[in-house]
Amino acid sequence: MAHRPVVLVVGGGYVGLYTALRLQKRLSRGRAEVVVVDPQPHMTYQPFLPEAAAGSVEPRHVVVPLRRTLPRCRVVTGAVTGLSHADKRARIAPIEGEPYELSYDVLVMAAGSVARTLPIPGLAEHGIGFKNVGEAIYLRNHVLARLDAASSTDDPEVRRRALTFTFVGGGYAGVEAFAELEDMARYAIIHYYPRLSPDDMRWVLVEAMGRILPEVDLDMAAWTVKQLTVRGMDIRLNTRLESVSDDCLVRLSDGDEFASDTLVWTAGTKPNPMLAETDLPVDERGRVVCEPTLQVRGMPDAWSAGDLAAVPDLTKEPGATTAPNAQHAVRQAKRLADNIVAVLQGKEPVPYRHAYAGSVASLGLHKGVAQVYGVKLKGWPAWFMHRTYHVSRVPTFNRKARVVADWTLATVFRREVISLGQLQDPRREFVQAANTGRTGQLPPPTSEDRAQSGSAQAS
Ligand SMILES: Cc1cc2nc3c(=O)[nH]c(=O)nc-3n(C[C@H](O)[C@H](O)[C@H](O)COP(=O)(O)OP(=O)(O)OC[C@H]3O[C@@H](n4cnc5c(N)ncnc54)[C@H](O)[C@@H]3O)c2cc1C
Numbered sequence: 001m002a003h004r005p006v007v008l009v010v011g012g013g014y015v016g017l018y019t020a021l022r023l024q025k026r027l028s029r030g031r032a033e034v035v036v037v038d039p040q041p042h043m044t045y046q047p048f049l050p051e052a053a054a055g056s057v058e059p060r061h062v063v064v065p066l067r068r069t070l071p072r073c074r075v076v077t078g079a080v081t082g083l084s085h086a087d088k089r090a091r092i093a094p095i096e097g098e099p100y101e102l103s104y105d106v107l108v109m110a111a112g113s114v115a116r117t118l119p120i121p122g123l124a125e126h127g128i129g130f131k132n133v134g135e136a137i138y139l140r141n142h143v144l145a146r147l148d149a150a151s152s153t154d155d156p157e158v159r160r161r162a163l164t165f166t167f168v169g170g171g172y173a174g175v176e177a178f179a180e181l182e183d184m185a186r187y188a189i190i191h192y193y194p195r196l197s198p199d200d201m202r203w204v205l206v207e208a209m210g211r212i213l214p215e216v217d218l219d220m221a222a223w224t225v226k227q228l229t230v231r232g233m234d235i236r237l238n239t240r241l242e243s244v245s246d247d248c249l250v251r252l253s254d255g256d257e258f259a260s261d262t263l264v265w266t267a268g269t270k271p272n273p274m275l276a277e278t279d280l281p282v283d284e285r286g287r288v289v290c291e292p293t294l295q296v297r298g299m300p301d302a303w304s305a306g307d308l309a310a311v312p313d314l315t316k317e318p319g320a321t322t323a324p325n326a327q328h329a330v331r332q333a334k335r336l337a338d339n340i341v342a343v344l345q346g347k348e349p350v351p352y353r354h355a356y357a358g359s360v361a362s363l364g365l366h367k368g369v370a371q372v373y374g375v376k377l378k379g380w381p382a383w384f385m386h387r388t389y390h391v392s393r394v395p396t397f398n399r400k401a402r403v404v405a406d407w408t409l410a411t412v413f414r415r416e417v418i419s420l421g422q423l424q425d426p427r428r429e430f431v432q433a434a435n436t437g438r439t440g441q442l443p444p445p446t447s448e449d450r451a452q453s454g455s456a457q458a459s
Contacts, residue, residue: 005032007340008090008104009073010080011272012038012066014046014326015110015306017395018333019340024072026341034073035102037092041066041077044133045394046173047326048403050362053136054180055416061402063133064395076102080111082277085302091277106301106340109280109288110333113269113307113324122244127168127265130177137423139264143181144419146261147188151195161259164202166250167266168241170212172361174266175224178205182233183364188417203233204260206252208240208267215325215359216371223378224361224369269324271308283310287321292351294336303340305332305352315355327357330393360386365415 007023009016016036023034040063048062066075078094085107093099115129129135143165150162165185167178186198205212205228212235213221225235240253244263251257271286281289281297287310289297294311296302305311307324311332322328331354339349358372360382368383370376377385387407391400410416422429 004030005105005344006103007032007034007106007108008102009034009036009108009110010083010090011110011112011306012036012040012043012070012075013110013112013306014043014329015112015333015336016108017043017064017066017069018330019108019110019305019337020070020073021395022334022337023340024070026337027344032106032344034070035076035104036066036070036073037076037078037080037090037102038066039077039079039095040132041075043069043395045390045399046131047390048394049130049133049136050173050176050180052133053130053140053177054184054364055140056180056365056410057403057406059133059137061399061406062136062394064399069396080274082274083107083279085279085296085299107296107299107303108336108340109275109278109296109302109304109308110306111272111274111308113271114273115265116268116270117265118267120241120243122246123241123263123265125246126244126248127263130173130264130266131269139177139181139262140184141419141421141423142262143185144188144417145421147185147193147196148419148421149261150200151193157259159200160202161248162261163196163200164204164258164260165262165264166204166206166241166260167264168206169265169267170205170207170209170235170237171266171268172213172215172359174205174264175212175228176361176363177264177266178203178233179228179363179367182231183367184415184417186231187365187415191414192417199232201232202258202260204236204250204258205233206236206239206241208238210238212237213359213361213369215323216361216369217376220369220371220376220378224363227363227367227369269307275308280304285310292353293339293349294332294352295339295349300343303336305329305336311352314351314353322352322354323356326393328354360389362386 009020020036042063042065045062051057052059052062078092081091081093083090089101092102146162150159182203189196189198211221242251244250248259250260283289288304290304290309290311292312294303294305306329311322313320313322335352360370362368366380366383368386370382370385
């Protein structure tokens with residue numbers, strides 16, 4: 001039997017899933033074997049994470065299971081820890097067992113980005129990112145647990161610290177998470193916490209630049225700041241986070257300092273650092289250098305796209321590269337898969353070209369901001385556009401149906417605002433019971449006990 005080329009897809013996110021879906025559709029099994037490697041068994045539809053954190057969408061519905069969606073591909077749950085494209089061999093660390101090497105013929109590098117952090121004292125100990133579904137679930141439970149803590153104490157300091165929520169980074173991910181979670185907390189307080197008032201909360205967004213939402217025009221960004229400010233939220237432009245102390249004292253570059261139990265870092269991303277363990281060419285920002293055809297420069301059978309790739313933007317001035325967003329990722333994946341099929345059939349690959357259409361952002365239930373093809377929308381129409389656009393984009397009919405069902409149920413019944421705090425540490429009670437059984441005495445409280453009883457850190 002003739003050798004079937006192995007197409008190795010590193011990462012099953014936007015680019016990886018959409019590439020594999022298209023290869024699965026266009027290549028028969030006998031033509032090539034597609035292997036998708038990702039540490040998670042699912043793709044995450046990141047634009048829905050803020051709604052998942054706010055309880056408008058069930059978290060399971062914002063992820064797409066790889067094995068169910070890619071029945072004709074081989075899915076490996078593990079991480080690629082490095083590769084030599086010269087030898088066409090990748091190192092795989094499965095979730096269990098010894099690492100091993102995998103030989104391939106064609107490479108698709110789609111391992112995305114990671115949070116770009118700074119060496120700020122206390123950030124690693126107290127901060128949390130907002131890039132995956134675990135972080136979204138954690139934050140939802142954490143914010144609601146802070147309301148429970150504040151409502152169950154008479155200590156004004158504990159209450160103030162619990163009700164102060166600090167976000168760093170004003171791109172769309174940060175602004176959406178900030179606004180959606182505030183909206184949920186406000187709703188919860190009004191309906192279920194008679195001892196608290198929305199005015200007791202303090203929501204602070206810290207942004208180093210002089211504006212937020214660089215994806216939309218300045219007037220739309222200024223409108224968004226005004227809307228959030230009217231809601232009582234505190235937007236600090238031209239300000240940086242300086243440090244966080246062990247007792248959660250947040251210090252800002254404008255001289256302000258306050259205690260805050262919640263610190264969310266959404267100040268940008270950087271290409272996956274795993275690229276340093278490969279022989280793929282990278283630019284000064286650590287991104288894989290690509291040709292307009294999405295082939296890696298100098299390596300015609302290696303391809304890349306998405307957040308970790310420097311792809312020339314043919315709609316802009318020479319030297320410009322496409323922005324790291326879902327709009328490009330999904331279109332690049334389609335072009336990339338079609339180009340792989342073309343090359344396997346002995347045809348020429350086609351350059352990628354897409355002019356950025358604009359951005360839509362949700363700012364809470366019935367609130368949003370959008371700028372698409374030059375059309376600017378504010379409030380309810382923008383929010384509606386955000387929902388219709390993303391439900392049309394989320395992969396598979398199954399996920400579309402479930403997300404729409406979640407939204408429909410939320411309009412019929414009240415919003416679900418219960419904190420499942422036990423999810424943060426499910427074995428705690430059992431371990432405590434087992435330890436008590438052994439010694440006959442209650443063990444001393446652990447840091448988790450203290451966190452659950454009122455001083456949890458967002459770490
Ligand atoms: C909260 C949030 C909201 C967003 N909202 C929008 C929006 O409204 N509009 C928009 O256009 N964009 C949005 N984005 C950006 C968009 O989601 C990304 O640009 C897009 O996901 C990039 O696709 P990707 O395939 O490059 O990376 P990803 O989708 O992140 O996929 C990378 C995959 O690689 C896997 N991986 C990581 N390391 C390894 C390894 N060593 N080996 C194998 N696999 C690995 C990861 O598990 C992941 O599945 C948002 C992002 C976030 C975080």
